[in-house]
Amino acid sequence: MPHPVPPLQFRMIEIEGISKHFGPFRAVDGISLSVARGEVLGFLGPNGAGKSTTMKMITGFLAPSAGRISVCGFDVAQQPLEAQKRIGYLPEGAPAYHDMTPAQFLSFIAEVRGIDGEARERQIANAVKRTELASVLEQPIETLSKGFKRRVGLAQAILHDPPVLIMDEPTDGLDPNQKHTVRQLIREMASAKAIIVSTHILEEVEAMCTRAVIIDKGHLVADGPVVGRDVQFTVTRGGTQEAITAEAGRLDAVFRSLTTDEAAS
Amino acid sequence: MRETMAIAKRELLGYFATPLAYVFIVIFLFTMGVFTFYIGNFYQNERAELTAFFGFHPWLYLFLIPAISMRLWAEERKAGTLELLLTLPIPLYAAVLGKFLAAWAFAGLALILTFPIWITVNYLGDPDNGVIFASYIGSFLMAGAFLAIGSCVSAMTSSQVIAFVVSVVVCFLFTVAGTPIVIDVVSTIFPLAIVNAISSFSFLTHFASITAGVIDLRDLIYFLSLIALFLFATAVLIDLRKAG
Ligand SMILES: Nc1ncnc2c1ncn2[C@@H]1O[C@H](COP(=O)(O)OP(=O)(O)OP(=O)(O)O)[C@@H](O)[C@H]1O
Ligand SMILES: [Mg+2]
Numbered sequence: 012m013p014h015p016v017p018p019l020q021f022r023m024i025e026i027e028g029i030s031k032h033f034g035p036f037r038a039v040d041g042i043s044l045s046v047a048r049g050e051v052l053g054f055l056g057p058n059g060a061g062k063s064t065t066m067k068m069i070t071g072f073l074a075p076s077a078g079r080i081s082v083c084g085f086d087v088a089q090q091p092l093e094a095q096k097r098i099g100y101l102p103e104g105a106p107a108y109h110d111m112t113p114a115q116f117l118s119f120i121a122e123v124r125g126i127d128g129e130a131r132e133r134q135i136a137n138a139v140k141r142t143e144l145a146s147v148l149e150q151p152i153e154t155l156s157k158g159f160k161r162r163v164g165l166a167q168a169i170l171h172d173p174p175v176l177i178m179d180e181p182t183d184g185l186d187p188n189q190k191h192t193v194r195q196l197i198r199e200m201a202s203a204k205a206i207i208v209s210t211h212i213l214e215e216v217e218a219m220c221t222r223a224v225i226i227d228k229g230h231l232v233a234d235g236p237v238v239g240r241d242v243q244f245t246v247t248r249g250g251t252q253e254a255i256t257a258e259a260g261r262l263d264a265v266f267r268s269l270t271t272d273e274a275a276s
Numbered sequence: 277m278r279e280t281m282a283i284a285k286r287e288l289l290g291y292f293a294t295p296l297a298y299v300f301i302v303i304f305l306f307t308m309g310v311f312t313f314y315i316g317n318f319y320q321n322e323r324a325e326l327t328a329f330f331g332f333h334p335w336l337y338l339f340l341i342p343a344i345s346m347r348l349w350a351e352e353r354k355a356g357t358l359e360l361l362l363t364l365p366i367p368l369y370a371a372v373l374g375k376f377l378a379a380w381a382f383a384g385l386a387l388i389l390t391f392p393i394w395i396t397v398n399y400l401g402d403p404d405n406g407v408i409f410a411s412y413i414g415s416f417l418m419a420g421a422f423l424a425i426g427s428c429v430s431a432m433t434s435s436q437v438i439a440f441v442v443s444v445v446v447c448f449l450f451t452v453a454g455t456p457i458v459i460d461v462v463s464t465i466f467p468l469a470i471v472n473a474i475s476s477f478s479f480l481t482h483f484a485s486i487t488a489g490v491i492d493l494r495d496l497i498y499f500l501s502l503i504a505l506f507l508f509a510t511a512v513l514i515d516l517r518k519a520g
Contacts, residue, residue: 031520032520067359070363071363072518073518073520074518074520076520091365092365092366096365100363102359104356106355106356106357106359108286110290110294111286111289115289119282119285119286122282122285123282123364123365125278151293
Protein backbone atom coordinates (compact mmCIF):
# COMPACT_ATOMS: atom_id res chain seq x y z
CA MET A 12 0.00 0.00 0.00
CA PRO A 13 1.41 3.38 -0.91
CA HIS A 14 -0.24 5.11 2.03
CA PRO A 15 -0.36 3.99 5.64
CA VAL A 16 -3.65 2.73 7.06
CA PRO A 17 -4.78 5.30 9.64
CA PRO A 18 -4.84 4.14 13.25
CA LEU A 19 -8.19 2.60 14.09
CA GLN A 20 -9.38 5.17 16.63
CA PHE A 21 -9.10 7.92 14.04
CA ARG A 22 -11.16 6.23 11.39
CA MET A 23 -14.22 8.40 11.35
CA ILE A 24 -15.93 6.90 8.33
CA GLU A 25 -15.74 3.19 7.66
CA ILE A 26 -17.34 1.67 4.61
CA GLU A 27 -17.25 -2.08 4.20
CA GLY A 28 -18.24 -3.57 0.88
CA ILE A 29 -21.32 -1.46 0.21
CA SER A 30 -23.46 -1.93 -2.87
CA LYS A 31 -26.58 -0.24 -4.10
CA HIS A 32 -28.83 -1.89 -6.63
CA PHE A 33 -31.69 -0.15 -8.37
CA GLY A 34 -33.55 -3.11 -9.79
CA PRO A 35 -30.98 -5.04 -11.80
CA PHE A 36 -28.72 -1.99 -12.10
CA ARG A 37 -25.73 -1.76 -9.77
CA ALA A 38 -25.11 1.92 -9.10
CA VAL A 39 -22.53 1.07 -6.42
CA ASP A 40 -20.89 -2.32 -6.48
CA GLY A 41 -18.73 -3.33 -3.54
CA ILE A 42 -16.96 -0.20 -2.36
CA SER A 43 -14.83 -0.30 0.80
CA LEU A 44 -12.87 2.58 2.24
CA SER A 45 -12.19 4.36 5.46
CA VAL A 46 -11.53 8.00 6.10
CA ALA A 47 -9.53 9.28 9.06
CA ARG A 48 -9.63 12.55 10.92
CA GLY A 49 -7.48 15.08 9.10
CA GLU A 50 -8.19 13.60 5.69
CA VAL A 51 -9.92 15.41 2.87
CA LEU A 52 -10.94 12.68 0.48
CA GLY A 53 -11.76 13.68 -3.09
CA PHE A 54 -14.38 11.55 -4.88
CA LEU A 55 -13.62 11.59 -8.58
CA GLY A 56 -15.42 9.76 -11.33
CA PRO A 57 -17.46 10.23 -14.47
CA ASN A 58 -21.16 11.13 -14.44
CA GLY A 59 -23.23 8.26 -13.11
CA ALA A 60 -20.23 6.56 -11.48
CA GLY A 61 -21.99 6.25 -8.13
CA LYS A 62 -20.41 9.11 -6.14
CA SER A 63 -23.64 10.70 -5.03
CA THR A 64 -25.25 7.34 -4.36
CA THR A 65 -22.34 6.44 -2.06
CA MET A 66 -22.73 9.72 -0.20
CA LYS A 67 -26.47 9.16 0.18
CA MET A 68 -25.72 5.84 1.83
CA ILE A 69 -23.14 7.31 4.20
CA THR A 70 -25.60 9.96 5.32
CA GLY A 71 -28.44 7.48 5.79
CA PHE A 72 -30.69 8.72 3.00
CA LEU A 73 -30.42 5.44 1.12
CA ALA A 74 -29.98 2.02 2.68
CA PRO A 75 -27.20 -0.05 1.07
CA SER A 76 -28.27 -3.26 -0.65
CA ALA A 77 -25.22 -4.90 0.93
CA GLY A 78 -22.36 -3.96 3.21
CA ARG A 79 -22.15 -1.70 6.22
CA ILE A 80 -21.14 1.84 7.07
CA SER A 81 -20.17 3.39 10.35
CA VAL A 82 -19.61 7.03 11.19
CA CYS A 83 -17.67 7.91 14.36
CA GLY A 84 -18.26 4.34 15.49
CA PHE A 85 -22.03 4.41 14.96
CA ASP A 86 -23.54 2.02 12.47
CA VAL A 87 -25.59 4.10 10.04
CA ALA A 88 -28.24 1.38 9.65
CA GLN A 89 -28.55 0.64 13.39
CA GLN A 90 -28.14 4.09 14.93
CA PRO A 91 -28.87 6.54 12.13
CA LEU A 92 -29.60 9.50 14.39
CA GLU A 93 -26.31 9.18 16.27
CA ALA A 94 -24.44 9.02 12.98
CA GLN A 95 -26.42 11.88 11.46
CA LYS A 96 -25.74 14.13 14.46
CA ARG A 97 -22.06 13.88 13.62
CA ILE A 98 -22.40 14.48 9.90
CA GLY A 99 -22.68 17.71 8.00
CA TYR A 100 -24.08 17.00 4.54
CA LEU A 101 -24.33 19.08 1.43
CA PRO A 102 -26.53 17.02 -0.92
CA GLU A 103 -26.10 17.22 -4.68
CA GLY A 104 -27.68 20.42 -5.98
CA ALA A 105 -27.74 21.96 -2.48
CA PRO A 106 -31.49 21.58 -1.81
CA ALA A 107 -33.00 24.08 0.61
CA TYR A 108 -36.48 25.31 1.48
CA HIS A 109 -36.98 27.97 -1.14
CA ASP A 110 -39.77 29.76 0.67
CA MET A 111 -37.43 30.60 3.56
CA THR A 112 -34.68 33.17 3.84
CA PRO A 113 -31.16 31.93 4.65
CA ALA A 114 -31.58 33.36 8.16
CA GLN A 115 -34.80 31.39 8.74
CA PHE A 116 -33.36 28.29 7.12
CA LEU A 117 -30.19 28.24 9.22
CA SER A 118 -32.20 28.91 12.33
CA PHE A 119 -34.45 25.95 11.49
CA ILE A 120 -31.43 23.68 10.99
CA ALA A 121 -29.94 24.84 14.31
CA GLU A 122 -33.23 24.21 16.09
CA VAL A 123 -33.58 20.72 14.66
CA ARG A 124 -30.02 19.96 15.64
CA GLY A 125 -30.71 21.09 19.18
CA ILE A 126 -28.44 24.16 19.18
CA ASP A 127 -30.09 26.70 21.46
CA GLY A 128 -29.79 30.23 22.72
CA GLU A 129 -26.47 31.94 22.62
CA ALA A 130 -24.76 28.98 20.92
CA ARG A 131 -27.30 29.13 18.10
CA GLU A 132 -26.57 32.75 17.33
CA ARG A 133 -22.84 32.24 17.56
CA GLN A 134 -22.78 29.18 15.33
CA ILE A 135 -25.10 30.67 12.74
CA ALA A 136 -22.98 33.84 12.68
CA ASN A 137 -19.88 31.73 12.25
CA ALA A 138 -21.32 29.70 9.38
CA VAL A 139 -22.61 32.87 7.72
CA LYS A 140 -19.20 34.47 7.99
CA ARG A 141 -17.37 31.46 6.61
CA THR A 142 -19.68 31.18 3.61
CA GLU A 143 -19.98 34.97 3.14
CA LEU A 144 -23.75 34.98 3.22
CA ALA A 145 -24.28 38.15 5.24
CA SER A 146 -25.49 40.22 2.28
CA VAL A 147 -28.40 37.89 1.39
CA LEU A 148 -29.56 36.72 4.81
CA GLU A 149 -33.05 38.21 4.52
CA GLN A 150 -33.73 37.37 0.87
CA PRO A 151 -35.92 34.36 0.01
CA ILE A 152 -33.68 31.48 -1.05
CA GLU A 153 -35.64 30.99 -4.28
CA THR A 154 -34.50 34.41 -5.48
CA LEU A 155 -30.81 33.78 -4.76
CA SER A 156 -28.30 33.11 -7.50
CA LYS A 157 -27.07 29.56 -7.96
CA GLY A 158 -23.76 30.25 -6.20
CA PHE A 159 -25.47 31.77 -3.19
CA LYS A 160 -27.86 28.82 -2.98
CA ARG A 161 -24.83 26.55 -2.88
CA ARG A 162 -23.33 28.67 -0.10
CA VAL A 163 -26.55 28.39 1.91
CA GLY A 164 -26.21 24.62 1.57
CA LEU A 165 -22.61 24.82 2.73
CA ALA A 166 -23.52 27.00 5.71
CA GLN A 167 -26.18 24.47 6.70
CA ALA A 168 -23.64 21.65 6.51
CA ILE A 169 -20.98 23.27 8.70
CA LEU A 170 -23.38 24.94 11.14
CA HIS A 171 -23.01 22.40 13.95
CA ASP A 172 -19.26 21.99 13.47
CA PRO A 173 -19.60 18.27 12.66
CA PRO A 174 -16.66 15.87 12.92
CA VAL A 175 -17.63 14.38 9.55
CA LEU A 176 -18.41 16.45 6.47
CA ILE A 177 -19.85 15.01 3.26
CA MET A 178 -20.10 17.48 0.41
CA ASP A 179 -21.41 16.65 -3.03
CA GLU A 180 -19.82 19.06 -5.51
CA PRO A 181 -19.46 21.95 -3.06
CA THR A 182 -17.82 24.29 -5.56
CA ASP A 183 -20.21 23.64 -8.45
CA GLY A 184 -21.66 26.92 -9.66
CA LEU A 185 -19.41 29.15 -7.59
CA ASP A 186 -17.45 32.03 -9.09
CA PRO A 187 -13.62 31.74 -9.10
CA ASN A 188 -13.27 33.83 -5.95
CA GLN A 189 -15.82 31.73 -4.10
CA LYS A 190 -14.26 28.51 -5.34
CA HIS A 191 -11.01 29.72 -3.86
CA THR A 192 -12.69 30.68 -0.58
CA VAL A 193 -14.50 27.35 -0.26
CA ARG A 194 -11.35 25.35 -0.98
CA GLN A 195 -9.56 27.36 1.65
CA LEU A 196 -12.43 26.80 4.09
CA ILE A 197 -12.26 23.06 3.50
CA ARG A 198 -8.49 23.05 4.04
CA GLU A 199 -8.90 25.03 7.26
CA MET A 200 -11.48 22.64 8.64
CA ALA A 201 -9.55 19.57 7.57
CA SER A 202 -7.35 19.04 10.63
CA ALA A 203 -10.24 18.38 13.01
CA LYS A 204 -12.57 16.53 10.65
CA ALA A 205 -12.93 13.71 8.19
CA ILE A 206 -14.16 15.21 4.94
CA ILE A 207 -15.40 13.71 1.69
CA VAL A 208 -15.91 16.00 -1.30
CA SER A 209 -16.89 15.03 -4.79
CA THR A 210 -15.77 17.14 -7.69
CA HIS A 211 -15.40 17.16 -11.44
CA ILE A 212 -12.69 19.81 -11.24
CA LEU A 213 -9.51 17.81 -11.09
CA GLU A 214 -7.33 20.79 -10.10
CA GLU A 215 -9.28 20.87 -6.86
CA VAL A 216 -7.65 17.64 -5.83
CA GLU A 217 -4.26 19.18 -5.30
CA ALA A 218 -5.84 22.41 -4.03
CA MET A 219 -7.79 20.90 -1.16
CA CYS A 220 -7.57 17.10 -0.91
CA THR A 221 -5.14 14.96 1.02
CA ARG A 222 -6.31 11.85 -0.77
CA ALA A 223 -8.31 10.98 -3.85
CA VAL A 224 -10.28 8.01 -5.09
CA ILE A 225 -11.63 7.37 -8.55
CA ILE A 226 -14.98 5.64 -8.81
CA ASP A 227 -16.13 4.16 -12.09
CA LYS A 228 -19.32 2.20 -12.77
CA GLY A 229 -19.85 1.64 -9.07
CA HIS A 230 -16.34 0.34 -8.43
CA LEU A 231 -13.49 1.99 -6.64
CA VAL A 232 -10.75 1.82 -9.26
CA ALA A 233 -8.01 3.99 -7.73
CA ASP A 234 -7.12 5.29 -4.31
CA GLY A 235 -4.11 7.25 -3.20
CA PRO A 236 -2.68 10.15 -1.20
CA VAL A 237 -1.94 13.58 -2.59
CA VAL A 238 1.77 14.16 -2.12
CA GLY A 239 2.85 17.64 -3.02
CA ARG A 240 1.12 18.14 -6.35
CA ASP A 241 1.04 14.47 -7.29
CA VAL A 242 -1.51 11.79 -6.57
CA GLN A 243 0.06 8.41 -5.85
CA PHE A 244 -2.71 6.07 -6.91
CA THR A 245 -2.99 2.40 -6.26
CA VAL A 246 -5.07 1.18 -9.15
CA THR A 247 -7.17 -1.95 -8.78
CA ARG A 248 -8.11 -3.53 -12.09
CA GLY A 249 -9.23 -7.06 -12.76
CA GLY A 250 -8.06 -8.20 -9.34
CA THR A 251 -4.55 -6.87 -9.77
CA GLN A 252 -3.07 -3.77 -8.20
CA GLU A 253 -0.55 -1.41 -9.70
CA ALA A 254 0.91 1.90 -8.58
CA ILE A 255 0.32 4.86 -10.88
CA THR A 256 1.47 8.33 -9.96
CA ALA A 257 -0.54 11.13 -11.46
CA GLU A 258 1.91 13.98 -11.63
CA ALA A 259 0.84 17.59 -11.40
CA GLY A 260 -1.36 18.51 -14.34
CA ARG A 261 -1.55 14.93 -15.56
CA LEU A 262 -4.45 13.85 -13.38
CA ASP A 263 -6.97 14.28 -16.19
CA ALA A 264 -5.03 11.92 -18.43
CA VAL A 265 -4.89 9.30 -15.69
CA PHE A 266 -8.59 9.87 -14.98
CA ARG A 267 -9.41 9.28 -18.64
CA SER A 268 -7.30 6.20 -18.91
CA LEU A 269 -8.94 4.67 -15.87
CA THR A 270 -12.54 5.53 -16.69
CA THR A 271 -12.62 5.05 -20.46
CA ASP A 272 -11.16 2.47 -22.78
CA GLU A 273 -8.67 5.02 -24.11
CA ALA A 274 -5.04 4.47 -23.17
CA ALA A 275 -3.30 7.19 -21.18
CA SER A 276 -1.46 9.54 -23.47
CA MET B 277 -40.78 16.66 20.61
CA ARG B 278 -38.35 19.49 19.90
CA GLU B 279 -37.88 18.17 16.38
CA THR B 280 -41.63 17.76 15.85
CA MET B 281 -42.23 21.35 16.86
CA ALA B 282 -39.34 22.64 14.74
CA ILE B 283 -40.76 20.86 11.69
CA ALA B 284 -44.31 22.05 12.38
CA LYS B 285 -43.10 25.61 12.79
CA ARG B 286 -41.17 25.48 9.54
CA GLU B 287 -44.16 24.07 7.69
CA LEU B 288 -46.49 26.75 8.97
CA LEU B 289 -43.95 29.39 8.04
CA GLY B 290 -43.95 27.82 4.57
CA TYR B 291 -47.74 28.12 4.26
CA PHE B 292 -47.70 31.81 5.02
CA ALA B 293 -44.51 32.68 3.12
CA THR B 294 -46.38 32.18 -0.14
CA PRO B 295 -49.87 33.33 -1.21
CA LEU B 296 -50.98 29.69 -0.79
CA ALA B 297 -52.33 30.13 2.73
CA TYR B 298 -54.28 33.26 1.90
CA VAL B 299 -55.68 31.90 -1.34
CA PHE B 300 -56.74 28.74 0.43
CA ILE B 301 -58.43 30.53 3.31
CA VAL B 302 -60.30 32.88 0.97
CA ILE B 303 -61.53 30.00 -1.19
CA PHE B 304 -62.42 27.97 1.89
CA LEU B 305 -64.53 30.74 3.39
CA PHE B 306 -66.05 31.64 0.05
CA THR B 307 -67.21 28.12 -0.78
CA MET B 308 -68.44 27.56 2.78
CA GLY B 309 -70.48 30.75 2.46
CA VAL B 310 -71.86 29.96 -0.98
CA PHE B 311 -72.89 26.46 0.01
CA THR B 312 -74.45 27.48 3.29
CA PHE B 313 -76.33 30.57 2.16
CA TYR B 314 -77.34 29.76 -1.40
CA ILE B 315 -77.38 26.04 -1.81
CA GLY B 316 -78.24 25.35 1.82
CA ASN B 317 -80.95 28.01 1.90
CA PHE B 318 -79.75 29.25 5.27
CA TYR B 319 -82.20 32.15 5.46
CA GLN B 320 -85.21 30.51 3.89
CA ASN B 321 -85.04 27.64 6.36
CA GLU B 322 -85.76 30.12 9.11
CA ARG B 323 -84.23 27.80 11.64
CA ALA B 324 -81.52 28.87 14.04
CA GLU B 325 -79.11 26.01 13.40
CA LEU B 326 -76.00 25.24 11.39
CA THR B 327 -76.96 21.76 10.26
CA ALA B 328 -76.79 22.72 6.58
CA PHE B 329 -73.44 24.41 7.08
CA PHE B 330 -71.86 21.36 8.71
CA GLY B 331 -73.62 19.03 6.30
CA PHE B 332 -71.51 20.45 3.49
CA HIS B 333 -68.19 20.06 5.30
CA PRO B 334 -67.41 16.49 4.23
CA TRP B 335 -68.06 17.37 0.58
CA LEU B 336 -66.02 20.55 0.66
CA TYR B 337 -63.18 18.84 2.50
CA LEU B 338 -63.11 16.30 -0.26
CA PHE B 339 -61.49 18.89 -2.53
CA LEU B 340 -60.08 21.45 -0.14
CA ILE B 341 -58.16 19.17 2.21
CA PRO B 342 -56.25 17.29 -0.53
CA ALA B 343 -55.21 20.73 -1.76
CA ILE B 344 -53.37 21.18 1.54
CA SER B 345 -52.08 17.65 1.91
CA MET B 346 -50.87 17.10 -1.64
CA ARG B 347 -47.70 19.08 -1.07
CA LEU B 348 -46.75 17.51 2.28
CA TRP B 349 -44.27 14.99 0.87
CA ALA B 350 -44.55 15.26 -2.90
CA GLU B 351 -43.10 18.74 -2.86
CA GLU B 352 -40.13 17.74 -0.68
CA ARG B 353 -39.41 14.84 -2.96
CA LYS B 354 -39.56 16.99 -6.08
CA ALA B 355 -37.43 19.80 -4.63
CA GLY B 356 -34.83 17.41 -3.20
CA THR B 357 -35.35 18.77 0.31
CA LEU B 358 -36.50 15.31 1.37
CA GLU B 359 -32.84 14.31 1.24
CA LEU B 360 -31.97 17.19 3.51
CA LEU B 361 -34.82 16.45 5.90
CA LEU B 362 -34.11 12.74 6.16
CA THR B 363 -30.38 13.18 6.71
CA LEU B 364 -30.94 15.53 9.62
CA PRO B 365 -30.95 13.75 12.99
CA ILE B 366 -34.75 13.66 13.20
CA PRO B 367 -36.73 10.54 14.08
CA LEU B 368 -39.03 9.72 11.18
CA TYR B 369 -42.15 9.93 13.36
CA ALA B 370 -41.23 13.51 14.27
CA ALA B 371 -41.05 14.55 10.63
CA VAL B 372 -44.36 12.84 9.80
CA LEU B 373 -46.11 14.19 12.89
CA GLY B 374 -44.67 17.70 12.59
CA LYS B 375 -45.84 18.07 9.02
CA PHE B 376 -49.25 16.65 9.81
CA LEU B 377 -49.76 18.88 12.87
CA ALA B 378 -48.87 21.98 10.87
CA ALA B 379 -51.38 21.07 8.17
CA TRP B 380 -54.03 20.28 10.77
CA ALA B 381 -53.45 23.54 12.60
CA PHE B 382 -53.78 25.35 9.30
CA ALA B 383 -57.05 23.59 8.48
CA GLY B 384 -58.18 24.41 12.01
CA LEU B 385 -57.42 28.06 11.45
CA ALA B 386 -59.50 28.09 8.26
CA LEU B 387 -62.33 26.42 10.17
CA ILE B 388 -62.13 28.93 13.04
CA LEU B 389 -62.40 31.75 10.54
CA THR B 390 -65.95 30.60 9.72
CA PHE B 391 -67.00 31.95 13.13
CA PRO B 392 -69.05 34.84 11.62
CA ILE B 393 -71.60 32.21 10.59
CA TRP B 394 -71.86 31.11 14.21
CA ILE B 395 -72.28 34.71 15.31
CA THR B 396 -74.88 35.32 12.60
CA VAL B 397 -77.00 32.39 13.65
CA ASN B 398 -76.89 33.58 17.26
CA TYR B 399 -77.92 37.04 16.14
CA LEU B 400 -80.84 35.70 14.15
CA GLY B 401 -82.16 33.23 16.65
CA ASP B 402 -81.41 31.03 19.58
CA PRO B 403 -79.43 28.01 18.39
CA ASP B 404 -78.13 25.14 20.51
CA ASN B 405 -74.53 26.28 20.88
CA GLY B 406 -73.51 22.98 22.43
CA VAL B 407 -74.43 21.19 19.23
CA ILE B 408 -72.58 23.75 17.16
CA PHE B 409 -69.49 23.43 19.32
CA ALA B 410 -69.58 19.64 19.05
CA SER B 411 -70.01 19.97 15.29
CA TYR B 412 -66.92 22.17 15.06
CA ILE B 413 -64.92 19.57 17.00
CA GLY B 414 -66.27 16.85 14.73
CA SER B 415 -65.44 18.84 11.63
CA PHE B 416 -61.91 19.44 12.89
CA LEU B 417 -61.42 15.73 13.61
CA MET B 418 -62.74 14.85 10.18
CA ALA B 419 -60.35 17.36 8.59
CA GLY B 420 -57.53 15.59 10.44
CA ALA B 421 -58.60 12.23 9.03
CA PHE B 422 -58.73 13.64 5.49
CA LEU B 423 -55.29 15.17 6.01
CA ALA B 424 -53.75 11.94 7.32
CA ILE B 425 -55.01 10.10 4.23
CA GLY B 426 -53.65 12.89 2.05
CA SER B 427 -50.29 12.73 3.81
CA CYS B 428 -50.05 9.03 3.11
CA VAL B 429 -50.91 9.47 -0.56
CA SER B 430 -48.48 12.38 -0.88
CA ALA B 431 -45.69 10.17 0.49
CA MET B 432 -46.05 7.85 -2.50
CA THR B 433 -45.36 10.30 -5.31
CA SER B 434 -43.31 13.31 -6.31
CA SER B 435 -46.22 14.72 -8.28
CA GLN B 436 -48.57 17.01 -6.40
CA VAL B 437 -51.21 16.61 -9.10
CA ILE B 438 -51.23 12.84 -8.68
CA ALA B 439 -51.27 13.25 -4.90
CA PHE B 440 -54.29 15.53 -5.18
CA VAL B 441 -56.31 13.32 -7.50
CA VAL B 442 -55.62 10.08 -5.65
CA SER B 443 -56.37 11.70 -2.29
CA VAL B 444 -59.70 12.97 -3.56
CA VAL B 445 -60.62 9.48 -4.75
CA VAL B 446 -59.60 7.76 -1.50
CA CYS B 447 -61.32 10.38 0.63
CA PHE B 448 -64.39 10.07 -1.58
CA LEU B 449 -64.57 6.34 -0.88
CA PHE B 450 -64.25 6.95 2.85
CA THR B 451 -67.01 9.53 2.66
CA VAL B 452 -69.60 7.86 0.45
CA ALA B 453 -69.35 4.54 2.28
CA GLY B 454 -71.96 5.94 4.64
CA THR B 455 -74.37 7.64 2.25
CA PRO B 456 -77.92 6.27 1.96
CA ILE B 457 -77.36 5.44 -1.73
CA VAL B 458 -74.35 3.26 -1.04
CA ILE B 459 -75.97 1.68 2.01
CA ASP B 460 -79.07 0.84 0.00
CA VAL B 461 -77.07 -0.73 -2.78
CA VAL B 462 -74.80 -2.63 -0.43
CA SER B 463 -77.66 -3.91 1.69
CA THR B 464 -79.29 -5.57 -1.32
CA ILE B 465 -76.18 -7.70 -1.77
CA PHE B 466 -74.60 -8.18 1.64
CA PRO B 467 -75.90 -9.19 5.06
CA LEU B 468 -76.48 -6.52 7.65
CA ALA B 469 -73.19 -7.13 9.48
CA ILE B 470 -71.17 -6.22 6.40
CA VAL B 471 -73.36 -3.24 5.64
CA ASN B 472 -72.77 -1.97 9.14
CA ALA B 473 -69.05 -2.59 8.87
CA ILE B 474 -68.83 -0.61 5.65
CA SER B 475 -70.85 2.30 6.90
CA SER B 476 -68.94 2.33 10.18
CA PHE B 477 -65.83 3.08 8.15
CA SER B 478 -67.42 6.15 6.72
CA PHE B 479 -66.62 9.69 7.78
CA LEU B 480 -70.27 10.55 7.26
CA THR B 481 -71.61 8.08 9.80
CA HIS B 482 -69.30 9.31 12.56
CA PHE B 483 -69.50 12.95 11.62
CA ALA B 484 -73.30 12.80 11.54
CA SER B 485 -73.43 11.34 15.02
CA ILE B 486 -71.19 14.14 16.33
CA THR B 487 -73.16 16.89 14.60
CA ALA B 488 -76.27 15.48 16.25
CA GLY B 489 -74.75 16.97 19.36
CA VAL B 490 -73.03 14.16 21.22
CA ILE B 491 -69.31 13.57 21.11
CA ASP B 492 -69.31 9.84 21.58
CA LEU B 493 -66.03 8.23 22.60
CA ARG B 494 -66.41 5.78 19.72
CA ASP B 495 -66.48 8.56 17.16
CA LEU B 496 -63.45 10.19 18.75
CA ILE B 497 -61.58 6.91 18.71
CA TYR B 498 -62.61 6.31 15.12
CA PHE B 499 -61.15 9.58 13.85
CA LEU B 500 -58.04 9.49 16.04
CA SER B 501 -57.21 5.91 15.15
CA LEU B 502 -57.75 6.62 11.47
CA ILE B 503 -55.30 9.52 11.77
CA ALA B 504 -52.79 7.33 13.63
CA LEU B 505 -53.13 4.54 11.10
CA PHE B 506 -52.53 6.74 8.07
CA LEU B 507 -49.65 8.60 9.70
CA PHE B 508 -48.05 5.28 10.50
CA ALA B 509 -48.53 4.23 6.88
CA THR B 510 -46.94 7.52 5.82
CA ALA B 511 -43.85 6.75 7.90
CA VAL B 512 -43.64 3.23 6.49
CA LEU B 513 -43.87 4.55 2.92
CA ILE B 514 -41.19 7.18 3.53
CA ASP B 515 -38.94 4.57 5.09
CA LEU B 516 -39.47 2.14 2.21
CA ARG B 517 -38.09 4.72 -0.20
CA LYS B 518 -34.73 4.31 1.53
CA ALA B 519 -34.42 0.85 0.08
CA GLY B 520 -34.51 2.50 -3.37
N1 LIG C 1 -33.29 6.27 -7.45
C1 LIG C 1 -32.62 5.75 -8.50
N2 LIG C 1 -33.22 4.84 -9.29
C2 LIG C 1 -32.57 4.31 -10.33
N3 LIG C 1 -31.31 4.62 -10.67
C3 LIG C 1 -30.66 5.52 -9.93
C4 LIG C 1 -31.28 6.13 -8.80
N4 LIG C 1 -30.40 6.99 -8.23
C5 LIG C 1 -29.28 6.91 -8.98
N5 LIG C 1 -29.43 6.03 -9.99
C6 LIG C 1 -28.41 5.68 -10.99
O1 LIG C 1 -27.23 5.33 -10.30
C7 LIG C 1 -26.11 5.74 -11.05
C8 LIG C 1 -25.16 6.51 -10.14
O2 LIG C 1 -25.71 7.77 -9.88
P1 LIG C 1 -24.95 8.86 -9.01
O3 LIG C 1 -25.88 9.99 -8.84
O4 LIG C 1 -24.43 8.21 -7.79
O5 LIG C 1 -23.75 9.27 -9.96
P2 LIG C 1 -22.62 10.36 -9.70
O6 LIG C 1 -21.33 9.64 -9.67
O7 LIG C 1 -22.94 11.19 -8.55
O8 LIG C 1 -22.71 11.18 -11.04
P3 LIG C 1 -22.56 12.77 -11.30
O9 LIG C 1 -21.11 13.03 -11.46
O10 LIG C 1 -23.28 12.96 -12.60
O11 LIG C 1 -23.16 13.48 -10.16
C9 LIG C 1 -26.62 6.54 -12.23
O12 LIG C 1 -26.59 5.72 -13.37
C10 LIG C 1 -28.05 6.85 -11.86
O13 LIG C 1 -28.85 6.93 -12.99
MG1 LIG D 1 -23.44 13.13 -8.28
